[in-house]
Amino acid sequence: SAVISQKPSRDICQRGTSLTIQCQVDSQVTMMFWYRQQPGQSLTLIATANQGSEATYESGFVIDKFPISRPNLTFSTLTVSNMSPEDSSIYLCSGGTSDGYTFGSGTRLTVV
Amino acid sequence: KNEVEQSPQNLTAQEGEFITINCSYSVGISALHWLQQHPGGGIVSLFMLSSGKKKHGRLIATINIQEKHSSLHITASHPRDSAVYICAVRPNKLIFGTGTLLAVQP
Numbered sequence: 587s588a589v590i591s592q593k594p595s596r597d598i599c600q601r602g603t604s605l606t607i608q609c610q611v612d613s614q615v616t617m618m619f620w621y622r623q624q625p626g627q628s629l630t631l632i633a634t635a636n637q638g639s640e641a642t643y644e645s646g647f648v649i650d651k652f653p654i655s656r657p658n659l660t661f662s663t664l665t666v667s668n669m670s671p672e673d674s675s676i677y678l679c680s681g682g683t684s685d686g687y688t689f690g691s692g693t694r695l696t697v698v
Numbered sequence: 699k700n701e702v703e704q705s706p707q708n709l710t711a712q713e714g715e716f717i718t719i720n721c722s723y724s725v726g727i728s729a730l731h732w733l734q735q736h737p738g739g740g741i742v743s744l745f746m747l748s749s750g751k752k753k754h755g756r757l758i759a760t761i762n763i764q765e766k767h768s769s770l771h772i773t774a775s776h777p778r779d780s781a782v783y784i785c786a787v788r789p790n791k792l793i794f795g796t797g798t799l800l801a802v803q804p
Contacts (some may be wrong), residue, residue, distance in 0.1 A: 619791075631791055634791075687745060689740065692740045
């Protein structure tokens with residue numbers, strides 16, 4: 587199955603700044619997704635990253651706050667913009683094919 | 699009520715014990731996934747099931763589509779099995795349970 591390299595693994599950021607998280611897949615995947623896991627909570631889908639077009643966002647998530655790029659079938663980025671302490675979470679990317687899903691190693695973000 | 703319910707939420711076992719984690723869901727699905735999450739946050743996909751039973755090493759996953767229930771079993775548990783185990787179902791997108799925190803003590 588595909589392997590996803592996610593960077594950075596963790597970061598501590600100042601309030602008001604932005605952080606871009608990258609995911610590189612070692613093979614082409616049909617779908618790529620971005621999730622957030624707030625402390626003590628289950629994973630929540632932020633958006634589906636669409637190749638060459640705007641991402642599809644879930645209710646409660648907007649492009650201005652979480653811009654996403656997916657220039658090809660193996661790479662995607664998520665930016666967390668204008669961060670506040672409430673954005674402190676684990677962010678995960680995932681790639682999906684008909685055979686199943688592969689997940690990145692996660693980015694643990696702390697906003698101070 | 700959550701669409702995906704896991705039990706127990708927390709589980710402590712002694713090394714060598716047989717462990718069962720349960721997952722019940724309330725939506726129609728095309729597949730169910732069992733995932734393992736380690737303290738750093740990274741997730742490993744253990745199984746994808748649409749029917750029956752799958753086995754990989756000491757791990758066994760079963761699903762009963764009619765009863766909307768799945769179980770993950772770990773035989774001869776080991777401290778390295780300590781992690782959060784997450785059940786996720788796929789009607790179209792993945793819906794995750796809240797996870798079961800497993801601690802296996804030597």
